[in-house]
Amino acid sequence: MKSVLITAALLPLASAGAVFKPRNNNNGCNADNCARAVTGTRRGPESMSSFRQDCTSFMSTTVTPPMSTVIVTTTADSCDEEEDVAPQTLLKRVQEKRAEAVTVFPTAVPTYASACSGAVRYSSACSCWGVTAAVTTAPTPVITVTITVY
Template identity: 50%
Template sequence: MRSSLVILSLAAIAIAVPHDSSDSKNLFQRAKCNADNCLRAVTGTQPGQTQTRVDRKADCSSFLQPTVTPNAVTVTVTATAAPVFPHKRAIANRQAPDAPFTVPAYASPCSGTVRYSSACSCYGVTATVVTLPTPTSTVTVDAPYPPFLAVLYSEPYFKGLRLVIDPAEQSQCMEAPAEFAHQASSIWWGLGQLCYLYEYAGCSGAFGRVDKTGAGGTNDDFNRLNPPFNKRTVSYRCVLT
């Protein structure tokens, strides 16, 4: 009779254990995990809980997955006639995580976020971090008058045909239109620079000869050269040094 009572008692205990006990059984055996009310609430072995295993795992994942928003990067774009590549302003290399997911109400036996986080780890949920894309703000500034400006300017016969020398190229070529082949043009360039004027059979043609050079000047901060009257279609190239 006594043996029968023992068997019935063990059967009653087995029936009283929730179906999710397989999760907590292995967890409780871990030395670092305490089988307290906090862990029972997280794993679902606390009496009266209605949350499913999937929901409790999802809550732990949300809590252990903080979102990191990188500091904004300011991109300064200079508004000039020539294309300018934007550059990033130097900023401190630091990132601040956003507030994590709050502890769910059913995990109230956990004394705080540290205990809840520990219980989630014991539940087998791994901590991960989600980093959002770096926010970028663009600031457009007006550039001053180009300091390395050189202009090939035809007056008056080219009707204001003008080419601006790119400082990166240090040279520019002006193709003389055929109808103005017998007219002279003027070369203007920045103050304090030296312009070597070359004569070409065309901007893509062979090198001709050095026609004139010039340096210095005070008229409107520009220098000026007048190519000779050549009576033929040529092109002129001003090379800055």
């Protein structure tokens, strides 16, 4: 009997929570002054096209993988000239200069979007157009080292 009374007492609260639950069907778009500055039609279709392209660029992240070193060893027919650096030393130098992957996140908000208080607000305005984040992986940089053995 007590469980029935407790359930009956809590039922209106549960349904009220469902009524007042915020909806998130705007996909991150806050229709505010920032969004109006970025997606508004006041400046004409040419500006809108340019602003949309700015959003696409802003929402794009580029990842450059670490460089790859290809070592080619060749044998010389004769020993006409002396090298200043021995092949083993050259190989060691190249391996020490290997880079890590580099990720570039755009953070500069265009000046026309001054109503946006920063990168998060600007990306929200871009999402009003349906522009979503994209990650592009650049080709792996390759360094070819040729070692000639005399």
